[in-house]
Amino acid sequence: MSVVATDSFLERAPLLFRDWIVGHFPVALQWLVHHLLTITAILTVFGLFFAFTTIAERKLLARLQNRLGPNRSGLPWFRTLKLWGLTQPFADAIKAITKEDIVPAVADQVLHFLAPVVIVAFSLLGFAVLPFGRYLIPVELDAAILYFFAAGTATELAIFMAGWGSRNKYSLLAAMRALAQLISYELPLILSVVPVVLVTGTLSTRDIALAQGGWTWGVLPHWHVFTPWGFAGFLIFLVAALAESNRSPFDLPEAESELIAGHLTEYSGFKYALFFMAEYFGLTALSGLGITVFLGGWQAPCAFLEFIPSWLWFMGKLAGMIVFFIWIRGTLLRLRIDQLTRLAWQFLVPLALLNLGNAAFWALTSGWTGPLALARWAISAAIVIVPFFLLGRRLTAGYAPRTYRYAA
Amino acid sequence: MENLEQIRDRLLARFPAAQVAIVVNPGSAAEHSLLLDPASAPEIARFLRDDPMLQLDYCSNVTGVDWPEKEITDIVKKSVPDPAGGPDKVVEEKTKRLQPGYLEAVYHLYSMARKHGSVILRLRTGNRSDLVTLPSLTPVWRSADFQEREIFDLYGIVFAGHPDLRRLLMWDEFKDHPMRKDYVAPDDFEWEPTPHGDVHERAKAHYPAPPPAASTPTPEAKP
Amino acid sequence: MSLFPANSGPTVRAVHDEFHGDLLEVSMGPQHPSTHGVFRMVVTLDGEQIVKLKPVFGYLHRNHEKIAENTSYLSSMPYTDRLDYLCSMTTNWAYALAVEKLSGQAVPDRAQYLRIIMAELTRLVNHSCLVGFLFNDLGTSFTPLLYAFREREKILDLFESLSGSRMMCNYQRFGGCRVDPSPEWLAAASALVDNFPRFLDEYETMLTGNEILLARTQGVGRLAAAHAINAGITGPVLRASGVDYDLRKVDGTGFYPRFEFRVPLGAHGDTYDRYMMRILEMRESVKILQQAFKTLPAGPIMDPKAKLRGFRPKAGEAYGRLESPKGELGFYLISDGSPNPWRYRVRPPSLINLTLLEEMCLGHTIADAVVILGSIDIVLGEVDR
């Protein structure tokens, strides 16, 4: 590996820029400026990322549905310049801020106000431990994974606050659903990441990303997703992440066809926008964790592509994950609450536990080479595929497409 | 399927106490109907549903009809002997009588099992004011549920034995029965300066002075 | 103990029941995204399970029947468009059918064919729309609905270029049809119908085998045949329960006996069967349309004796019924010889199909209630009239 590629100026540019600014301050204040700059950077980058995720979601969904999507908003005073509607999120933001904030008279005023604040705060915490690039990690924690899940879980608490505090029956039902969903899906989500911790032997996100470096023949990356246990873990992680971030097909708390807007029913204007923002922050953070844990983090997929800065790779993978989630949303229908919990407890949790054993087997047999390596792959694949079929059959027992008769 | 006379005869034989009459439809559709007396209607209905030859298991349409009382002029021709001794004079004697009004419930029955129909049943109330109770056929055909509620709502026929007789389309506090022929619509419409129609006239009468927001009459408005 | 403190607001009212603990009474509608208009269900919930459901109607009531009794026979025709506003062509036909029965008018052959073409195109419109809405109730983000609307749009464009309006067609007249389609129109319609199965295939690939759809709809909202017959339920909802009763076959309305088509029947009577009935009926409709375009005769489209103005059928009554996409749509007319009908009654399939809604929903969750309602296919313009 050429040192030039990995240590290029672009690779270090964000850090150099930060150090340059920090250098202007007295030494006693430098630690504070350092952290404030990091926070500002995360807020700006992911704020913008959120803004463009919304427009991307609307445009991609529109195209999936054979529509054009928002394409009108341009710039003020430049009527002819339409910019493909890319300034739509700013228009949305202006609208959300200027809209009247309605608080129901019977609502719990404190909870109703706190819920959107809490949900945004907690959904942002997860970003602190994600390694966005080779040298870009806001906080290096040894127990980063634990911290991440602890922070992420609190967002569901905010949903419950919103549902309870609104004093609306739909919101209440949504709050109950959110809790059921939280309890059911936190387990498979964590269990899907534990195999990686077991194999890499670390809880630090930085080390997990580093552990996936290197390529076979320079083109096949050593990402965890390209192992049988990693692939299974990644799929479980995807499903659980969808559920954790309340995305379709698991968007039960805000099921608009059943509960109007669920916990958001009594929110309007900027508070509504905050919930919306938090949902996307949560999704982005979980995608970032998934990338770090399974998709090689900031690592380039091929050796010769390493000249591209690592943080660009990370953002590219993040965009890919988001597009995939949008695609899912444009296709699938919603599960019912009992089916949702059944999927978690009867399918994902057993599969994740088996996968843990699978990872243990993988770690124990790391010395197998030659034909034994093939056997190692086959056994490991069987450990996930066979239960997948058996559990899947049990899950869908009694459900099948039907054939119909016609009247004589 | 048997014709209506056969059905009537069978019903009369089976239920000697019942009164069953055929109401002739003079129109080109020629769908004649059976007029039942309210007292025996439920058991006749149950018989029609369960009778193996008829099996009228499907009650398609239930509706009310309002027949307000109307003045009928009977013309009787009489030959009066001429006191002068000539040939008898034919004199038309006009007597006016008031045909009492009544409300009517009409049931259109079909058979899904035998795929035939229709047999039309009619039930009539005693008058339009206090004798408006008819037996409900909802226990026989569930499909009459909402439709009888609708008749109760819009015509004011009270169906005894209906499991849940409430207004269907109008709100519960509503007083009148809008589908009756003598129903007078309320005149508190929103004032709209349309230059035509009695709605405008009534609205003007209801609001002594039109609301100031829309007080300018149109150039075309009727003087 | 009640869930919320008493007097905490007008919307919060918990029902107490000593066996189930606290029940929650939710008023779904009239402003609810999934009640297909201004329909309202008063639902009592035990957790998420429905223990009681009372439908409430009348929010769109405009006394259509009274209006029709105060205007001439012809003037009611445009109002029938507004009953089932998704299927104005069939509603028009049903009304024309009843009036023709009342007055004994004949309809020329070509008009009979055109009526069947319009009715079956309407069936495609209605069923594709319904399936789309059903999927929206099931929680898709509009994708199947918009695919259905894309195809519906093409049929509505045809309606517009023929009758002048996309949805309020006002096309049928007593004794025939209003406008004769040009050969170009017929060619365009025929091409559209030939392409329609491709859309259905794609739709079915996308959704019919979807595991979530199967789990959400199979076994949900079962309706037994005997109950359905007794409750007067008609149309695809009835046939999903396995009852062979299609007025196109039973009554042989119009020229339907001249066409070859089959009537699909379900076995389970659940939501999935009701969904599949619509898909299969669309395939049969395509067959009818293809035959109709091939055999459409030339000739007049109006009975020459038909009168547009001064229409006074002689005294009598008639009940005309038709297999509309939603079920048996009937018009009951009593004439007293005057230009206005003495009694004008619409037998709305949407309303009567709701008779067993509570029984179908009991024991299921609130999410299922929305789906069951969606699978019954109601249009509030017709329910409330």
Place this chain on the structure above:
Amino acid sequence: MLGSGILKGLGVTAKNFVGSYHDPARMVTQEYPDTPAKLPEAYRNFPFLVTENATDPMGTLRCVACQICEKECPPQCIYIEKSKDKKPDATGKPQLYPAVFAIDTAVCMSCQLCVEVCPFDAIKMDHVFEVAATNRFEGLLLNREQLAKPNEYFHQIRPTEAAEVDGRLTAERQAAAEKAKAAAAAKAAAPKPTTPVAGVADPGPASPRPATPKPAEGGTAP
């Protein structure tokens, strides 16, 4: 297998995603204010009154204030007042004319019944649809001057129907003119008092045009 149905669904949406960029059968959206809406000839929205001469619209209205449309209009949105005097119409025959002719477009439902019952081809359906007004009442109440549109406009929006109507009207007028000529000649030949002959062009409100359908819309039967 669990998930196969979901994968198939993802495939279909992906196909539609790609198709929306190149397949006009999939992307049917018209960008309306930028590209004007394409209206079929039969499109109907709100009636207008046909005038023969654009320079004198009020003098050459075809409407003779027979009030048939007013009676037949289902929502009762037409209001007509007959004139006190008579004006010569296009054939030169003195006719009444509408002193007031108003249509409340807030009430009108564009059902076309007024067009169908009009014996004089005086009222036709328009193609306008951008008819927003700032006032709910007066702004949407169109009077005679706003409703009158020249025959050329009718030709422009509905060429087939307008040609058919014009052909019929010219034939009727010619027949009327010839009849008048013949009557004048007869009168000159044998001057004696005769009762006035009703012109063919004036069937009068009591005798409507036969209710045969107009073959114009959407072309003729094959």
